[in-house]
Amino acid sequence: MLSRMTLTAALAACTAFAAQAADLEVWRHGTVAAKGDAGLIYMAAEGGMDEKQGLDIQVSEFKGDALALRALLAGQLDSYEGNPAGPMIAASKGGKLKIVGCHWQGFTYSIFSKTLASAEDLQGKTVAVSAPGALPDVFTRAVLIEKGIPVDSVTLVTSGGDADRVKAVVSGVADAAPSSTEFTPQAEKLGLKPIVDGQTMLPNYMRLCMVMRGDATTKESAAKFIAAEMAAYKYAFAHKDETLALSKKIAQLPDGDETAAYAYDLASKPGVIAMDFNVPVEKLNWLRDVLAKTGNIDAKFDPATMVDDTVRRAALALSAK
Structure with a gap:
């Protein structure tokens, strides 16, 4: 039987935890269905990096990044990570979208x-x-x-x-x-x-960039989100076993499945992950040219108009604290 003092302490701890959780700002993030790289994708939300920035990152999965883009445009997400082609096509047609960072630059x-x-x-x-x-x-x-x-x-x-x-x-x-x-x-x-x-x-094709709505997201919150993601990748590459365990848990991989380890090793190779989330506009220009050849976009569209580097630079400042 719990003593009155123990029970009081337990209730106080629960109250404090609830208060702390209530103080966190919910950030709705989208990604494609979990695979072997899930430990990297989910580390910010599952590893506590979000809480250190005052956020509660809630990740939603989509069968494809095109569906995540629709959810973002509909106001159901604050951000999503995916192929930059879809957002570029939408932006060229008037969509108020911004690329604020490109972390997975190697096209795995x-x-x-x-x-x-x-x-x-x-x-x-x-x-x-x-x-x-x-x-x-x-x-x-x-x-x-x-x-x-x-x-x-x-x-x-x-x-x-x-x-x-x-x-x-x-x-x-x-x-x-x-x-x-x-x-x-x-x-x-x-x-x-x-x-x-x-x-x-296709060395100029980037696999994943962080995309947000330019008319709906406060830059302060966006910077906190990117800072949490930066910290998550830094932590993940220093803690392989923990990251693989998270990948297997999120993606529900069976024992003996090699996917998580293979994905981790791929991501660890030079040139795959950009830890500073920089946005190489020249690579976006290359993608624009490809999309122009396929008839998806006007060749005159300037991808630089959909890049907002202020969020990334603010995130770097937060990371330095």
């Missing part, structure tokens, strides 16, 4: 196939992609352009998330499908092989 994405040997073999074939403007769709089109293959000579079939696209290839519905490179160990077990390495073929 591949195209897998069961029967094809190289990118050149894609002509005349069927590729399982996702929604138009989402990363898998734009990546595939960029590869075709890079290889001089007419986009209309390839059948692009919308097939959902990574797992759905891979199933389409395994079942023979599609000849190839783009997916995160971390899928390589599982792909080999399914008889698939990578025929395109995105980081090698």
Whole structure:
């Protein structure tokens, strides 16, 4: 039986915790469905870096970044991380969007196939992609352009998330499908092989940037969010085992699954993660040129108009304290 003093102390502790939680500002962040890199993506929210900035980061998952973009535009999110192509297309058409940081600059994405040997073999074939403007769709089109293959000579079939696209290839519905490179160990077990390495073929394509609405987010709160994310990546790369455990927990990976370790090692390679979240406008210009060739965007659009570096610089100042 608890003594009166113990019970009083326990109640006081609960009250203090509730008060502290009430003081935190909720920050709604979106990402794609959890995979092997979930420990990196979720560390700010799960590792307490958000609380140190006075935030409560609540992460929502979406089947694709195109859906996350819609949620952001609808005011259901404060930010999301994803392929910069979708936001750029929307911004070129008047969408009030801002890229405030690009952390995952290495394009750790591949195209897998069961029967094809190289990118050149894609002509005349069927590729399982996702929604138009989402990363898998734009990546595939960029590869075709890079290889001089007419986009209309390839059948692009919308097939959902990574797992759905891979199933389409395994079942023979599609000849190839783009997916995160971390899928390589599982792909080999399914008889698939990578025929395109995105980081090698498209070094200017960035995988993930932080996107916010320029008309709806206070810069002070945005800076705190980016500072929390910066701290999270710094912590994650210094605590591998803890990060892998979080990846397995969030993505519900079974024992023996190699995806988390493979994703972590990929992200650890030089040039993949930009710890200062800088935004290379020249890479956005390259992407604009690709999107202009696919007819998604006006070639005259200036990507620099959707970059807000003040948030990142404020986050760096917070991180230095």
